Amino acid sequence: MTQTGIRLAVSTVIFSLRRHGGDTRPTVVLPLVRRTRDPHEGRWALPGGWLGAEENLEVAASRTLRETTDLSPSYLEQLYAFGDADRSPSRVVSIVYWALVREDISRTASPHNVAWFDATALPRLAFDHNQIVEYALWRLRNKVGYSRIAHGLLDDEFSLAELREVYEAILDRRLDPANFRRQVENSGTLIPTEAFRTGSHRPARLYRYNHDVELADRGPLPHRVFLKEPS
Amino acid sequence: MTQTGIRLAVSTVIFSLRRHGGDTRPTVVLPLVRRTRDPHEGRWALPGGWLGAEENLEVAASRTLRETTDLSPSYLEQLYAFGDADRSPSRVVSIVYWALVREDISRTASPHNVAWFDATALPRLAFDHNQIVEYALWRLRNKVGYSRIAHGLLDDEFSLAELREVYEAILDRRLDPANFRRQVENSGTLIPTEAFRTGSHRPARLYRYNHDVELADRGPLPHRVFLKEPS
Numbered sequence: 189m190t191q192t193g194i195r196l197a198v199s200t201v202i203f204s205l206r207r208h209g210g211d212t213r214p215t216v217v218l219p220l221v222r223r224t225r226d227p228h229e230g231r232w233a234l235p236g237g238w239l240g241a242e243e244n245l246e247v248a249a250s251r252t253l254r255e256t257t258d259l260s261p262s263y264l265e266q267l268y269a270f271g272d273a274d275r276s277p278s279r280v281v282s283i284v285y286w287a288l289v290r291e292d293i294s295r296t297a298s299p300h301n302v303a304w305f306d307a308t309a310l311p312r313l314a315f316d317h318n319q320i321v322e323y324a325l326w327r328l329r330n331k332v333g334y335s336r337i338a339h340g341l342l343d344d345e346f347s348l349a350e351l352r353e354v355y356e357a358i359l360d361r362r363l364d365p366a367n368f369r370r371q372v373e374n375s376g377t378l379i380p381t382e383a384f385r386t387g388s389h390r391p392a393r394l395y396r397y398n399h400d401v402e403l404a405d406r407g408p409l410p411h412r413v414f415l416k417e418p419s
Numbered sequence: 420m421t422q423t424g425i426r427l428a429v430s431t432v433i434f435s436l437r438r439h440g441g442d443t444r445p446t447v448v449l450p451l452v453r454r455t456r457d458p459h460e461g462r463w464a465l466p467g468g469w470l471g472a473e474e475n476l477e478v479a480a481s482r483t484l485r486e487t488t489d490l491s492p493s494y495l496e497q498l499y500a501f502g503d504a505d506r507s508p509s510r511v512v513s514i515v516y517w518a519l520v521r522e523d524i525s526r527t528a529s530p531h532n533v534a535w536f537d538a539t540a541l542p543r544l545a546f547d548h549n550q551i552v553e554y555a556l557w558r559l560r561n562k563v564g565y566s567r568i569a570h571g572l573l574d575d576e577f578s579l580a581e582l583r584e585v586y587e588a589i590l591d592r593r594l595d596p597a598n599f600r601r602q603v604e605n606s607g608t609l610i611p612t613e614a615f616r617t618g619s620h621r622p623a624r625l626y627r628y629n630h631d632v633e634l635a636d637r638g639p640l641p642h643r644v645f646l647k648e649p650s
Contacts, residue, residue: 245502
């Protein structure tokens with residue numbers, strides 16, 4: 189059977205954290221690319237592109253993300269396939285991935301047509317991309333509760349206050365520091381190191397994730413994509 | 420940009436329960452369709468077909484499932500897009516849905532080239548369909564823990580023993596009846612009715628799901644697919 193007129197694209201929602209000016213609390217941000225052609229010329233859109241004829245899905249997601257934003261995340265996960273017949277003037281099914289990058293990486297210079305936006309204060313985007321970001325945020329918020337997903341936004345070693353800030357940014361609410369400490373200490377997912385964060389505050393012990401703990405959210409797929417070893 | 424040679428299919432993994440012969444404990448089963456043409460002629464495969472040019476993804480999943488198996492589930496959820504370049508002799512990206520049907524519906528006559536298989540004892544299937552079923556089972560097992568997904572396999576009213584049997588079939592292990600009762604009673608997701616199941620055993624009170632409880636796994640997508648009202 190032939191199938192005409194349906195094209196396959198891949199796009200990626202890649203979240204990072206950003207501290208704005210005097211505000212030391214980070215917020216969740218993502219990069220968007222300004223479209224230079226119709227449809228939706230001038231609108232902001234998710235980084236992405238067409239699937240190559242011989243290309244695996246996650247390789248296409250990684251390639252198009254790199255080509256549009258210069259970003260190379262260590263971890264990509266498939267989010268959802270968006271395929272409503274009316275989501276674009278021509279028929280395009282978009283398979284969307286999501287990823288996280290640390291703030292120091294997302295702060296490196298972006299190509300001139302790329303800008304970072306607060307995830308919860310987006311303009312009207314091209315196509316159904318507002319809906320896609322909303323879904324990715326929902327997945328991120330659900331996932332942070334039962335996985336080490338916050339690791340993708342942190343250095344290898346981090347203080348409990350830094351980890352809590354990541355949770356607060358993702359969940360968009362304040363968490364009680366004592367409760368948070370108790371919960372992560374009881375979870376068995378963190379290992380204390382001998383290092384301390386020093387600065388204007390009392391020195392804070394640094395932790396790292398315990399990679400021996402099996403996480404429930406990885407799934408059995410061999411293509412669960414670690415393009416590089418998680419850094 | 421043109422894109423040649425990539426076709427889009429939809430397939431559905433639809434689980435049900437089956438009690439075999441003298442064994443009263445149900446097991447998880449799914450319907451497969453015997454392929455009548457190459458590639459993989461004669462092998463069993465998931466029900467599915469090609470995405471129509473003007474057709475939304477979930478509509479295509481529902482249509483192809485009905486055309487191949489006569490089944491019309493009340494609930495379909497997108498599972499994953501499988502798109503490895505080498506998964507088929509020609510390039511096919513399959514967007515896979517999953518669904519549940521009650522045993523009484525799955526026991527109605529199937530078309531002659533359809534058969535029901537134990538989910539954990541499948542033959543070698545066409546394409547990467549063994550891997551797809553494995554992933555769908557993993558999703559089902561994860562999801563049953565924090566949602567009312569078991570409802571899709573039960574009548575509107577059910578005893579706690581019947582609910583526990585569903586959990587045991589999905590998780591493929593026995594659960595302690597007293598612990599199970601305590602957990603579901605504490606969850607707030609069940610409402611006791613005034614009806615009782617009578618038969619060879621002591622009469623057992625029937626329950627129904629509390630649809631006022633918001634479940635965390637529904638997500639914000641408007642196309643979260645209830646093709647019909649859940650029955």
